[in-house]
Amino acid sequence: MSPSTPRSTYGILNPRAGFEHFRLVRHAPSPALAAWIDWIWCVDWDLPAPFEQEVLPHPCVNLVFESAFTKVHGVGTRRSLQRLEGRGWVLGVKFRPGGFYPFSRVPMRALKDRSLALDTALVSPDRAPTPALLDPPEPLESPAAHLERRVRALRGGEGAVSLVEAFFASLHPADEPGLREIMELALRAQQDHTLTRAEDLAKLAGTSLRSLHRAFDRYVGVGPKWVIRRARVHEAAERVAHGEHVAWAALASELGFHDQAHLIRDFKALVGATPAAYAARCREAAAARAPRPDEPPT
Template sequence: MTDSGPRRDTRGIVDAAGLLSRVRFRRHAPAPELRPFLEHYWLVDWDLTEPYATHVVPHPSVNLVFQRYGAAAGALTSAEVAGVGLDLFTKKLVGVGRVCGVQFRPGGFRPFAPAWPVSRWTGRRAPLDEVFADPGGVGAGVAGVLDPDADHARVAALDAFLLARGPAPDPHAEQAMALVELVRADRAIRRVSELARIAGLSTRSLQRLFSTHVGVGPKWVVLRYRVHEALERAESARPPESPDWAALAGELGYSDQAHLVRDFTATVGVPPTTYTRRVPGP
């Protein structure tokens, strides 16, 4: 797997321009030993005069999230493992806050917490001491990640936290990561049976691999990446222009436009044409 640094796209972020105009959002690469398992670290700081609700269509990834809400003296801090989110994630940001996150590659989390299948955390936000075997070091890790103002110090603290907990060798995790990356990069892969053939696995074995190491099934992953692509196209459109939804549906492997509209609406909450009208102009 090539290392091209943190992604620069905003796939999955609903109204990315609105969010980025209100918060400081950065991505950083982890230590070289961790890069095969992680997408990137993501850091967010905000100081808002008015509340803002952010919405994200989750990736098929587990995230480790350290968060602080409020001014330092009376701030509320926490840390949790956020399993793959099945629904639109919404968070209301108010006042002052800070979040330091780790986005694992799909399939890359289990080497750090091998006691459980990743599906155990799907749709859940679990405290760190429920997930990791060494709860005694968690508290110090939370402070070490959230206290520094400098990005490099937060990144170093995240590196130290993860390197103390793995990763354990796991060839099945490597296989799962490679297969998800193939789905993300190759739009021609549209069916679970096709992916199983490429992997040299039965459909049932592929589904078990994904449940154990990704947390969701391969069909869910295929559909989620399609919605991400459609959302990015909607984000890039500017009235009066809009994407050719019928053509995009065919490009993404849908049998017709209605199926794309159904999946987009179920995930984002509004039909794609309505969403495009809501996206502000440049």
């Protein structure tokens, strides 16, 4: 489990400006958890003035530890605004689409646009064994609450990452027939831009569109059409943020939009600005500063 700065900034709006204000490190999960967890991420900052970072939603659950609270965030359907001030840290677990289901056994659609306490979101957390890496829990303290206390004591960082991994490995997530197939389809929907309709995924899966929707609702939390549309906007925003000269009509065609106007409409609805306006913001941020040594290459 080696930490790395992210080469992909998918979902981080105007990342050049963001990396002037915070440090982001990602840790690959252990092989035992790699089927369910995408990565464990750590953010820290030390700021003279407040900074607000906009983030686009992914079709996945995030578990977030902060100094004041810990929350399981279901799939969000809107961009979020994260306010950073003073000195602080956050540690998060980004699950793969569908990857949190084995730990919760709750239909993921019930978590959409919701945040829950870790104890509430997990299946039978009171029966989870306390991993060997953790100190003995306080009397009447659940394993989840004990984990939260230890992560806060360590203020995130690699030691806390090891604790989080040990905790989730101790839960022994159980697979379910059909889950892995839906996880693979969700990944294809994000990465393969030739798949432009939910019907394409249903055909690939050899199932009906209705059955595919039910499975996505259960395991992912949002429908396949939502995953496809958000992935296309993420791709467009990523290219703009990293300084690519974008021919919008050509990009719209490449990503499967009906036309350039369709791309602009979806982009503005999610990002909050037209592609041209967002590109101008990113250029301004790039011109205002020099790259830091630990910043992802562009």
